[in-house]
Amino acid sequence: MGLTASQNQAAVASSDAELLQATLNNVACGVVSVRADGGVITSNGVFYDMLRRAGLLKLEFVSKKREDLTALSLYEVSPKLRDRPTEVAGLTGCAFELQYIEVQDQLGGTLILMTDITSRRRNEQAMRDVVAQKEVMEQARTTFVSQVAHHFRTPLNVILGYIDILASGDANEIDAGTRNSYLGFIRESAKALLLNMNEMMEIIRLQRNEQSVELEVRELRTLISGAIDEIQSVLVAEDVELDSTAMLEVIGTSSVRMDARIARRAIASLLRTSAVLGGPGSQLKLGGRVHEPNSLTVFVEFEVGRTDVRSILDSIHSGEPVKEISLTGNASGYGLVLAAMLLRLCEIQVSATAMGERGVCIEMVFSTSG
Structure with missing residues (x-):
């Protein structure tokens, strides 16, 4: 017994619907067609997955399956879609674009296309x-x-x-x-x-x-004393006094991990430049603090002459050369920049702080051994 005309039409319609659904399920973007009241005519799973990732689903529907969600009004499941947002930022850095197309056919309603634009x-x-x-x-x-x-x-x-x-x-x-x-x-x-x-x-x-850097354990006193000896002529020429008594008492015979050649070059450059910035009649005070269990700080304190304190701090922290430097040839505007770079290269922390209007304290933190 053959099928009636109405049965044939129903079979064709069912086949078309299955073909349409299969097509929708294989497109990369989310698709849903809804009536004016939010009733879902057709949709694909990608659409609801994107709603979840975009944070557009109401919390009570987040764990629901697509079959359960399509039976409900889209605007009940996702009230924010009533406002027709065109772009939404997701919960994990993803982003989505939404398009709304009014459908002029016997079913009517609105076609919503949702695209993942995260990569874009x-x-x-x-x-x-x-x-x-x-x-x-x-x-x-x-x-x-x-x-x-x-x-x-x-x-x-x-x-x-x-x-x-x-x-x-x-x-x-x-x-x-x-x-x-x-x-x-x-x-x-x-x-x-x-x-x-x-x-x-x-x-x-x-x-x-x-x-190249070769880190090894060396006695800190020997290193700093060598750097001080290296700049003695500058101290004399600039008429600057350097007091290292307190620092030497604190560091004692401590050994630190560093590249001795680079570290001595850095400390000599730092002290030389500080002396020139302090100017005639000034004093460099070296001190120290021990931090348990495996580090100590050596600091240099001085008051500057005509140089702005901020430019000295910037030179240590930001790599900006000091402009107001003397033309004696004993130090350059790049002296503190170079010193800071060399110290950090040896894994020695260096920082600078202001002490009042004219004072500067430059600190070096060494990792001790044993």
């Missing part, structure tokens, strides 16, 4: 990050060029200025004492220029990771 948003954010990083690098490059120009131009101007004076005057018009004084200024400015260049190039090498 992450790519867009990555592009924004790249652009922002490029802008930071451009600003850093501009700042660096400006700083280099300052530290190179100033001693060069001094050199050229005194050379012009000597070249323009008659030999008999400039006495020997004045001539020697001018030559001394030229010599010291040339030393300052060379020191700036050497320390800047060393910083560039460090930034390129071209400095």
Whole structure:
């Protein structure tokens, strides 16, 4: 017995519905067709999964199966969809885009398409990050060029200025004492220029990771005493007193883990630059504190002359060279930057704090052995 016309129509409709559902279940985006009251005409599982990930399902429906959810009004399951949001940020950093299409057929209602745009948003954010990083690098490059120009131009101007004076005057018009004084200024400015260049190039090498480090256990007293001996001539030339008695009493015979060559270079640069920043008649005070069980702090305290304290702190923390540095050639604007980089390379923590309006305290934290 054959099928009636109505039965044939029902079979075709059922087959079409199954084909439509199979198609919907295989698309990557979430799809749902709803009536004006929120009743679900058709949908796929992806849609409800996306609702969960987007945090759009009411808490009581989060654990329900799709079959249970489709029997309910979509707006009961997800009240926020009444407001027709076009983009939703999920609970775990994911993002979704929603489109609403009014359907003009016998069923009517609204077709909602939900697309996972997490990758797109992450790519867009990555592009924004790249652009922002490029802008930071451009600003850093501009700042660096400006700083280099300052530290190179100033001693060069001094050199050229005194050379012009000597070249323009008659030999008999400039006495020997004045001539020697001018030559001394030229010599010291040339030393300052060379020191700036050497320390800047060393910083560039460090930034390129071209400095090898060999950490070993060494006696801290020997290291710091060696650095102090190295800068004695600078202390005399700058008329600066260095008091290390309290520090030596605290550290005793402690041994620390470091690269002795690099650490001594760093401490000498730090003390030398601090002495110049302190200026004539100033004093560097070295002290120490023991931290149980395996570290100790050595600190340097001094009061600055005309240099802004903030620029010294920035030099230690942010790598900004100090502009207000003397032209004696005993220290460069990059001295503290280089010292901080070398210390950190040896796994020695370094920081700086202000003490009042003119005081500075630079601390180095060493890991002790035994």
